[in-house]
Amino acid sequence: MTVGFVMLVHEELHRAEQVARHWATQDCPVVIHVDRRVPSAKHDPLVASLADLPNVKFSRRHRCDWGGWSLVAATQDACEVMLESFDQVSHVFMASGSCLPLRPVEELKRYLAARPQTNFIESVTTDDVPWTVGGLDWERFTLRFPFSWKRHRKLFDKYVELQRKFKVKRVIPEGLVPHMGSQWWCLTRQTLSAILADPRRREYDRYFARVWIPDESYFQTLVRKYSNNVESRSLTLSKFDFQGKPHTFYDDHLQLLRRSDCFVARKIWARADRLYATFLRSNHTLMQGTEPNPGKIDRIFAKAVERRTQGRDGLYMQSRFPGSGVDRGKTCAAYSIFEGFSDIFENFEDWLGQAVGARVHGHLYAPEGAQFSGGGETSSGALPSNARLRDYNPCGYLTAMLWSTRGERQCFMFGPRDNQYISWMVATDPNAQISVITGAWAVPLFKSNRNFADIRREAAWLQKVESEHLEILRSNHTKARVRIWTMADFIESPMEPLQAIIDEIGARNVRRLAEAPRMVDLTGFGQFLQNLKNQGMHPYLMGDFPTNNEPDRPRKEQRRPYLVR
Amino acid sequence: MGAWRDKYRMRWRRKYRLFRAFRRRRELTSVQNRTKQVRKGDILLFCTMRNEKIRLAYFLKYYRDLGVNHFFFVDNDSDDGSREFLLQQDDVSLWTTKASYRRARFGVDWLNWLQRKYAHGHWTLVVDPDEFFVFPFCDTRPVRALTDWLDASSIRSFSAMLLDMYPKGALDAQPYHEGQDPMEIAHWFDSGNYMISKNDVIGNLWIQGGPRMRAFFADKPEAAPALNKIPLVKWDRSYAYYSSTHSLLPRSLNHVYDESGGEKASGVLLHAKFLDTFSAKAAEELSRRQHYSGSQEYKAYHTRLRDNPDLWCKWSEKYINWRQLEILGLMSKGNWA
Numbered sequence: 020m021t022v023g024f025v026m027l028v029h030e031e032l033h034r035a036e037q038v039a040r041h042w043a044t045q046d047c048p049v050v051i052h053v054d055r056r057v058p059s060a061k062h063d064p065l066v067a068s069l070a071d072l073p074n075v076k077f078s079r080r081h082r083c084d085w086g087g088w089s090l091v092a093a094t095q096d097a098c099e100v101m102l103e104s105f106d107q108v109s110h111v112f113m114a115s116g117s118c119l120p121l122r123p124v125e126e127l128k129r130y131l132a133a134r135p136q137t138n139f140i141e142s143v144t145t146d147d148v149p150w151t152v153g154g155l156d157w158e159r160f161t162l163r164f165p166f167s168w169k170r171h172r173k174l175f176d177k178y179v180e181l182q183r184k185f186k187v188k189r190v191i192p193e194g195l196v197p198h199m200g201s202q203w204w205c206l207t208r209q210t211l212s213a214i215l216a217d218p219r220r221r222e223y224d225r226y227f228a229r230v231w232i233p234d235e236s237y238f239q240t241l242v243r244k245y246s247n248n249v250e251s252r253s254l255t256l257s258k259f260d261f262q263g264k265p266h267t268f269y270d271d272h273l274q275l276l277r278r279s280d281c282f283v284a285r286k287i288w289a290r291a292d293r294l295y296a297t298f299l300r301s302n303h304t305l306m307q308g309t310e311p312n313p314g315k316i317d318r319i320f321a322k323a324v325e326r327r328t329q330g331r332d333g334l335y336m337q338s339r340f341p342g343s344g345v346d347r348g349k350t351c352a353a354y355s356i357f358e359g360f361s362d363i364f365e366n367f368e369d370w371l372g373q374a375v376g377a378r379v380h381g382h383l384y385a386p387e388g389a390q391f392s393g394g395g396e397t398s399s400g401a402l403p404s405n406a407r408l409r410d411y412n413p414c415g416y417l418t419a420m421l422w423s424t425r426g427e428r429q430c431f432m433f434g435p436r437d438n439q440y441i442s443w444m445v446a447t448d449p450n451a452q453i454s455v456i457t458g459a460w461a462v463p464l465f466k467s468n469r470n471f472a473d474i475r476r477e478a479a480w481l482q483k484v485e486s487e488h489l490e491i492l493r494s495n496h497t498k499a500r501v502r503i504w505t506m507a508d509f510i511e512s513p514m515e516p517l518q519a520i521i522d523e524i525g526a527r528n529v530r531r532l533a534e535a536p537r538m539v540d541l542t543g544f545g546q547f548l549q550n551l552k553n554q555g556m557h558p559y560l561m562g563d564f565p566t567n568n569e570p571d572r573p574r575k576e577q578r579r580p581y582l583v584r
Numbered sequence: 585m586g587a588w589r590d591k592y593r594m595r596w597r598r599k600y601r602l603f604r605a606f607r608r609r610r611e612l613t614s615v616q617n618r619t620k621q622v623r624k625g626d627i628l629l630f631c632t633m634r635n636e637k638i639r640l641a642y643f644l645k646y647y648r649d650l651g652v653n654h655f656f657f658v659d660n661d662s663d664d665g666s667r668e669f670l671l672q673q674d675d676v677s678l679w680t681t682k683a684s685y686r687r688a689r690f691g692v693d694w695l696n697w698l699q700r701k702y703a704h705g706h707w708t709l710v711v712d713p714d715e716f717f718v719f720p721f722c723d724t725r726p727v728r729a730l731t732d733w734l735d736a737s738s739i740r741s742f743s744a745m746l747l748d749m750y751p752k753g754a755l756d757a758q759p760y761h762e763g764q765d766p767m768e769i770a771h772w773f774d775s776g777n778y779m780i781s782k783n784d785v786i787g788n789l790w791i792q793g794g795p796r797m798r799a800f801f802a803d804k805p806e807a808a809p810a811l812n813k814i815p816l817v818k819w820d821r822s823y824a825y826y827s828s829t830h831s832l833l834p835r836s837l838n839h840v841y842d843e844s845g846g847e848k849a850s851g852v853l854l855h856a857k858f859l860d861t862f863s864a865k866a867a868e869e870l871s872r873r874q875h876y877s878g879s880q881e882y883k884a885y886h887t888r889l890r891d892n893p894d895l896w897c898k899w900s901e902k903y904i905n906w907r908q909l910e911i912l913g914l915m916s917k918g919n920w921a
Contacts, residue, residue: 260919264736271724288729319921327919330847334913335780337745337812338850340789340841348845400776401899403798411792411805412779422913423776 022047022124022131022205023108025097027090028116029054029083031289032065035116039075041299045124048074048105052093055082076100086168088228090202091237095215102212109135112205117286118255119268119298127254127282131205136248138210141200142239143251159231160197161188168231192219192226200239203255203285213245214238256281256313258320261328266320270294275319281311333422333450335415349444350421355430355452355524356445359459363510364536368392368432371536375524377428383420384413384437399423406438413440421450428525435460435484442491451499453492454520457485458506458561462539465547475554482560489560505562510538598833601824604689605696611683612658612694615667618677619654619702626653627727628819629709630699632691634660635868636713637669638861641763643713644673650717651726652709656702658694660685677702685874692825703819707731710815710829711853714766717744717815718906719851720917727816733920734818741832742816743840744851747773747914748794749858749903750895756860766856767903774798775901775912778811788812788831788838795858795895800884807880813853814840849918852909863889 024042028035028051039049051069053062069075078097081089094113101111110131120127131137145156162182166174191197206214217223223241227233242249256279258266265286268276270293276284287294330339333351341348361367361381372379372392381390389404391397396404400423402416403409409416421429445451460481464474492501500523504516514535545564552558622628629652633640644655659667659680670676681694688694699708709717709727719730719742734742749770751758758769778793789812797808813829817837826833842848866885901912909915 262737266921267733267736269721269725269729271721288732290726290728290732323917323919323921326847326917327842327849328846330842330845330916331913332845334847336778336847336850336913336916337743337780337789337791338841338848338916338918339846340780340782340843341845342843395898397798397897397899399899401774401795401798401897401901402777403802405798405802408797408802408805412781415779415781419776419778 020109020128020132020135021107022110022112022128023101023105024049024112024114025094025101026051026114026116026118027054027083027093027097028052028065029057031116032057032061034287034289034295036065036068037295037299038114038116038119039069040072041120042124043069043072043075046074047124047128048076048101048108050076050078050097050101050104052078052097053080055080074105076104084167084169086164086232088230088233090234091227094202094234094238098211099215102208102215109208110205111208111211112254112283113203114255114283115203115285117289118203118283119285119287119294120283121256121276121279121298122282130282134250136207136209136246138204138206138242138246138249139252139254140204140206140239140242140249141251141253142198142242142249143200144196144198156199157197158183159236160191162231163187163189163229164231165229189226189229192222194244195223195240196243197236198239198243199236200251201253201255201257202234202238203253203257203283204238204242205254206238206242207246210242210246214241217241217244254282254311256284256311256316257286258316260320261324266323268294272316273297275316279311279313279316280309281313333418333425335418335422347449349448350418350450351425352421352428353450353452354421354428355454355520356433357430357454358433359456359506359509360454361432362434362459362462363456363506363538363541365539367536370534371430375428375430375521377430377524378424380429380431382434382437383417383431384409384433384439384441386436386438390432410438410440413438414444417441417444430524435481435488439484439488442488446491446494446497446499446501449498449500452520452523453499453501454516455489455492455501455503456506456509457489457503458482458558460485461506461548461551461558461561462541462544465544466539471550471554475551475556478551478558479556482556482558485560505560507562507564510541513538594833594835597826598822598824601693601696601826601833602700602822605693605700605824608683608688608693609697611681611688612679612697613681615659615678615680616671616676618675619656621675622654622702622706625706627651627707627709627731628654628656628703629711630656630658630695630703631711631713632658632660632685632695633662633666633713634685635662635664635666637662637664637666638760638762639713639766640666640669642765643716644676645763646716647709648675650722651728656695656698658691658698660691685872690828690874692828696824699819699823700821704821706819707734708817708819710817710825714856715746715815716767716854716856717851718854718909718915719744720849720906720910720915720920722851722906730920731816731818739849740818741814741837741840742849742851743812743814744816744853745778745791745914746811746813746855747852747909748796748811748855749773750795750900751858752896752900753894754892755858755862755889755895756892758860760859760861766859767854770856770858771903772896772900773903775899775914778914779805783831786826786831786833786838787835788814789841790830799893799895800881800888807884809881814838815853816851847916847918849920850915852906852915854903858895 024047043049078100081093083089098111168175227237260266267286267288269288270291332348368379368381378392380392383389388406389409391404402420464478545566548558548564549566629647655676657670657678661682670678685691750772751770752772774794778791780789780791783790790810791812792808801808810830815829824833831838866882870882870886
């Protein structure tokens with residue numbers, strides 16, 4: 020009782036020879052099918068070099084096309100040779116020229132001897148298969164595919180379209196339930212010979228010859244007819260990426276492969292000398308009869324596919340540049356923008372930094388240059404504060420800053436004096452938390468010692484800029500968490516909104532705010548607004564301020580910090 | 585209609601490049617032609633250089649270790665012994681020219697010609713003597729593993745952004761000596777100040793930033809040098825580099841990035857320009873006026889170099905390996921694992 024290997028070979032013949040020799044010398048018969056495309060200059064030396072081994076045979080050569088029937092025909096022929104020539108074979112194991120045994124053959128033999136009636140073949144119905152190429156799953160059994168997908172893609176697609184349009188349906192032979200799975204299976208002699216000697220084989224063959232990728236469905240379907248003992252998994256470790264092509268193993272996967280406890284892996288890079296040298300050594304130590312455990316490899320490859328299809332949110336780089344239509348993952352992490360707060364509170368940045376433990380910048384988009392937390396000409400990632408460099412690509416500047424500081428919450432101040440270019444981007448970014456006290460920009464003007472005519476002009480301009488910005492924040496495209504108060508409303512009870520914002524920023528600081536930020540003295544601000552009105556300007560963004568707000572002030576000073584338990 | 589006209593225009597632009605390359609072939613004189621050694625499937629490297637003798641020893645060693653099989657050099661009238669040095673190398677074919685670097689589109693015409701003639705069907709790397717190619721798993725896998733994987737994935741071009749490396753302190757504080765790994769001196773880089781926009785005509789990304797933009801181009805960022813490069817291409821004789829190695833024609837070769845959120849695999853070219861040799865080079869190039877847009881770049885260097893600037897800042901990152909660059913998001917493994 021032993022296991023026989025059927026190898027389908029089309030390139031890197033010297034590796035195939037090495038592996039065939041490895042198996043054959045350990046008393047496992049090998050039947051090799053060499054693709055007809057391989058020139059005889061390469062084929063003949065392979066035959067000659069294996070001539071010393073009586074248990075290596077070659078089967079009739081077919082010209083193999085990926086996705087076509089020829090691969091099944093080649094397999095059938097090779098299996099027939101195997102079953103006829105080697106009586107001692109109880110299991111037939113399908114392998115390719117780039118397969119590599121990871122565990123000693125002895126172990127595989129023992130494993131199979133303990134399960135003499137089990138067929139190891141991945142065989143699942145189409146509903147359960149996530150890995151089909153080109154969106155063809157059930158249709159691969161009901162349409163015809165006479166054109167090669169690799170060489171005549173356009174014809175292939177057009178013909179599929181045509182059949183869909185005319186609703187052409189093939190009849191699946193009676194008694195068959197289409198199943199699919201990896202073509203690297205291991206079947207018992209009993210099952211395999213039953214499939215090959217089936218009285219209806221001609222009918223089946225004719226049907227499958229026009230099925231799409233029959234090597235993934237022929238044996239997988241027929242095995243269900245002859246055996247109830249199907250273990251639906253492959254003994255060959257073979258992982259496919261999102262394009263449906265197998266992942267390749269290299270020398271640096273050595274430890275990973277060793278710990279996988281799989282019997283055979285594919286596909287191995289032909290120049291992975293260390294893998295071949297290690298795993299084909301005869302003095303390989305025997306492991307216990309452990310089950311294959313490719314979990315770790317699965318995770319690595321799943322991650323690689325995810326990296327390719329999803330990428331890292333908020334990263335813009337040479338090989339990832341999501342279009343502007345993509346809303347998800349514009350930026351890599353949540354951040355907060357405060358508008359107006361630093362105008363009505365003294366040292367608001369310091370206070371906020373203590374309250375939330377985040378990095379709090381000043382006005383990042385100030386016309387004089389970015390005011391980084393802690394000052395300085397550069398910030399994380401060597402981002403320069405220079406206004407010209409920043410304004411060269413303001414959105415890229417923000418995404419770069421957030422990317423370079425990932426892991427740490429970023430907060431920054433914003434206002435109508437700043438570069439407004441980022442408004443749309445932050446408004447449509449679900450990661451942004453934007454809190455606005457409208458009209459607060461008037462406070463620095465109120466405090467400034469400038470000519471009133473200049474103040475009036477600037478106030479009018481700032482109000483215009485801010486109202487445009489607010490319009491963007493209030494548009495129905497907005498995805499950011501936006502909160503807007505008029506200045507009058509906000510200073511009525513500042514602690515409640517502050518507490519809400521800070522609670523949302525993070526659970527890091529669970530204790531309640533003990534200390535309120537200090538508000539600037541607004542005595543006379545109402546009168547200041549009235550003066551603006553008197554000059555013909557209409558300051559409306561700050562809400563309703565009484566002209567005389569003197570009685571308001573003392574009450575505010577005495578107010579106790581907001582405490583809720 | 586517009587799309588067709590566009591397509592047609594690009595076709596003519598490509599043909600024009602190839603025609604230029606054809607015309608400028610006469611400017612090249614073969615000094616040593618060892619191209620008979622080139623075997624099917626060999627990986628080839630193309631390089632234009634002028635007076636870079638001090639860098640060549642390490643450059644050749646670096647790329648031989650990566651698995652490059654044959655080197656094609658165009659020597660633009662060196663007088664420092666570069667030519668003699670290259671003649672002694674068994675795997676180097678060498679051409680020389682006294683013609684204008686600028687008029688040959690900064691060497692692109694010459695290399696386009698040599699590539700058309702010798703590189704058809706080969707994976708080719710086009711780099712400068714101060715550029716060192718880093719790709720995913722380059723510490724454990726040769727470049728052939730990458731090209732085999734690209735072949736299997738039906739990918740024809742591979743992006744590697746230019747990453748400017750610089751020393752800490754004045755540029756001339758640590759002299760570079762021949763054969764030395766330049767990254768022993770210049771091992772700092774900017775990890776996150778790169779600005780990207782898309783060129784809708786040619787379809788490539790335009791990346792600017794890094795220490796050069798920060799230190800030399802603060803008052804005119806639009807003039808800062810482009811950092812996007814596509815140095816590794818499975819060459820076909822109908823291809824042509826369009827603007828240095830920043831972009832190619834046909835345009836499909838420039839689609840080295842994913843626009844739906846995923847990441848394609850990419851590498852980095854470590855750019856060891858900022859060594860003690862830089863000041864002399866900048867002065868020479870400024871006087872020769874053979875560089876891009878009136879040598880603007882070199883003018884900017886020259887004015888700043890007088891006060892011996894320190895490119896290093898406290899946010900500079902120290903280079904460790906490709907995995908670090910991958911984590912920082914400067915390059916990506918894509919779905920290669």
